Amino acid sequence: MARPKIALIGAGQIGGTLAHLAAIKELGDVVLFDIAEGTPQGKALDIAESGPSEGFDGCFKGTNTYEDIAGADVCIVTAGVPRKPGMSRDDLLGINLKVMKSVGEGIAKYAPNAFVICITNPLDAMVWALQQFSGLPAEKVVGMAGVLDSARFRHFLSVEFGVSMRDVTAFVLGGHGDTMVPLARYSTVAGIPLPDLVSMGWTTQDKLDAIIQRTRDGGAEIVGLLKTGSAFYAPATSAIEMAEAYLNDQKRLLPCAAWVDGAFGLDGMYVGVPTIIGAGGIEKVIDIKLNDAEQAMFDKSVDAVKGLVAACKAIDPTLA
Numbered sequence: 001m002a003r004p005k006i007a008l009i010g011a012g013q014i015g016g017t018l019a020h021l022a023a024i025k026e027l028g029d030v031v032l033f034d035i036a037e038g039t040p041q042g043k044a045l046d047i048a049e050s051g052p053s054e055g056f057d058g059c060f061k062g063t064n065t066y067e068d069i070a071g072a073d074v075c076i077v078t079a080g081v082p083r084k085p086g087m088s089r090d091d092l093l094g095i096n097l098k099v100m101k102s103v104g105e106g107i108a109k110y111a112p113n114a115f116v117i118c119i120t121n122p123l124d125a126m127v128w129a130l131q132q133f134s135g136l137p138a139e140k141v142v143g144m145a146g147v148l149d150s151a152r153f154r155h156f157l158s159v160e161f162g163v164s165m166r167d168v169t170a171f172v173l174g175g176h177g178d179t180m181v182p183l184a185r186y187s188t189v190a191g192i193p194l195p196d197l198v199s200m201g202w203t204t205q206d207k208l209d210a211i212i213q214r215t216r217d218g219g220a221e222i223v224g225l226l227k228t229g230s231a232f233y234a235p236a237t238s239a240i241e242m243a244e245a246y247l248n249d250q251k252r253l254l255p256c257a258a259w260v261d262g263a264f265g266l267d268g269m270y271v272g273v274p275t276i277i278g279a280g281g282i283e284k285v286i287d288i289k290l291n292d293a294e295q296a297m298f299d300k301s302v303d304a305v306k307g308l309v310a311a312c313k314a315i316d317p318t319l320a
């Protein structure tokens, strides 16, 4: 059987890292697309030349024309601009919305059967716009945010508890922004929920609150350190986890920015929720029960996402 084809739209920091990870994991043949001439070609060649030492096979192509993504099984979108210190993800909206229009049209024309993972920020609004511009089925267009936010939460928790990250599970819902909702009750160390670990005296509520806030600020912390751009290793790894779930029909239960219509009392919008990813794309949205405090945080996050979508519609009336 032919190798799957993975198209990476945007060959910047995240795009290059995605290509390298896809190569090392032998997920398929990789096409790197970017408007910058030379960048995708250079990265594709550089990665191909790492194959003999690393020991992987695959074709790696850099391109500036959408035709080359034809028939892609998976498209991962990072085209656009990242934030700089002092900027919020929402500050990127105007520029990146235009980028989503051209990317959506390119995917619709050349890769209409792909599973599309959007990473471009502000995530929840951009994945919505990408689905609108591309016209692909909503279950095939998804945003990468919850896997990354949960990974950050898991990392901080593993350091706090002094246990392997493998034994820490964490749940982060809502929009990929300051209003994201890290759910302590549904986050565990080897199955023991975080509130129980506080009761057991393994940590304190204050420390847990600080970790939750650090998770919310996780992207900004990296932007502040890097100064010239935003995080790229962990965002790329998170999207590859989602791509693998689709390509290998793994039925992974992962938090993603998915189209939610009915669940969580929502009537049609993109926001971070638990989903099952398999060969059908987003096969299910898991409608978990929230307590009053969690629901209030989730509602606030939903409102923030709705505000961003309204801002998109104001900029581009064709989206209304």
Ligand code: APR
Binding pocket: 009, 010, 011, 012, 013, 014, 015, 033, 034, 035, 036, 039, 078, 079, 080, 081, 082, 083, 092, 096, 099, 102, 103, 119, 120, 121, 122, 229, 230, 231, 232, 235
């Ligand atoms: N079509 C294709 N590629 C584009 C377009 C476009 N219309 N506009 C910009 N690009 C390319 C740029 O040339 C650049 O190579 O997108 C790439 C973005 O790469 P970086 O600037 O390195 O940004 P990166 O760190 O990869 O982040 C990309 O993901 O997490 C989000 O906030 C982040 O929105 C940002 C995106």
